[in-house]
Amino acid sequence: MKPPPFAYSVPATVAEAVELLAAHAEVEPRVLAGGQSLIPLMNFRLAQPGHLVDLRNIAELSAIRLDGNALVIGAMTRQSEVEHSPEVALAAPLLAEAIGLAAHPPIRNLGTVGGNIAHADPAAELPAAVLALDGELVAVGPDGTRTIAAADFLRGPFSTALAADELLTEIRLPRRDLVGVRSGYAFVEFSRVFGNFAIVGVAALVELDGDRIRRAALALTGVAPTAVRAHAAERVLTGAAPDPAAVAAAAEAAVAGTSPSGDVHASATTRTVLARTYVRRALDLAISRARDER
């Protein structure tokens, strides 16, 4: 199956890419990153952009760096590079774990972190990880640069805060001061086949201070039109002992705050049951890691 005809540009700078999107606005141009979602959509005629602006030659978009208290990942950085990056392993191992569950290595070798987040598939792992990590997305358009909190970036299934003439350029993940704190993370999911999109996925971060949970962050996929934070569950955990009772109460709070829809993959009830189970699993693993048990 072949896509409908389109024009194609390969700009060398972000400014040039933004200009191209504006110049060809009448044919609904699209940015091309790894092409792992966009090209199939075009082949099935679910997207018919008249012009593709391929970001592959914009070197500044493919880098992982530290900037003060933030880990900064260029939007065009390939998922496999982020998955295996020593900087990411230290500063945001949750993201690396989430990427390891997304699709398969050949797809991750081409697919980019920015493309996955900009695509905003409600079942995708990366948006949930970035949400749990309090990440920010940097967008550049004709009016300049703006920084958008992950919670404001995700608007709905396949819908984000990006305007049609804007590029996602960076993902910024704040590095927390964890001196003297034991911290753990986990991304767990249920999917019918390993590497397939998750039916339900859970990102968890836990910080322990003595015998109490100092802070917890939880984000879920598959229970709402976008990845969502489970703030009620986080409140249940904060200040509690990291024990089975707190984990069970947090799982109840997490599902009480969602009303998933059923679809061909799973009914609403199945998603609710899975969410409760996988929140518990994620928290158990994150707490064990914080205690250095696993």
Ligand SMILES: Cc1cc2nc3c(=O)[nH]c(=O)nc-3n(C[C@H](O)[C@H](O)[C@H](O)COP(=O)(O)OP(=O)(O)OC[C@H]3O[C@@H](n4cnc5c(N)ncnc54)[C@H](O)[C@@H]3O)c2cc1C
């Ligand atoms: C068989 C298969 C299985 C998969 N399984 C999973 C899975 O389990 N979990 C998962 O999360 N994903 C999965 N994916 C999707 C994969 O992760 C894609 O790589 C990703 O969704 C899109 O990244 P990309 O770089 O290929 O973007 P593209 O396909 O090039 O672009 C996707 C969309 O984002 C836009 N876009 C891309 N980059 C930017 C940018 N910098 N600024 C603005 N807009 C941009 C494009 O215009 C397009 O609309 C799967 C894909 C395949 C083919």
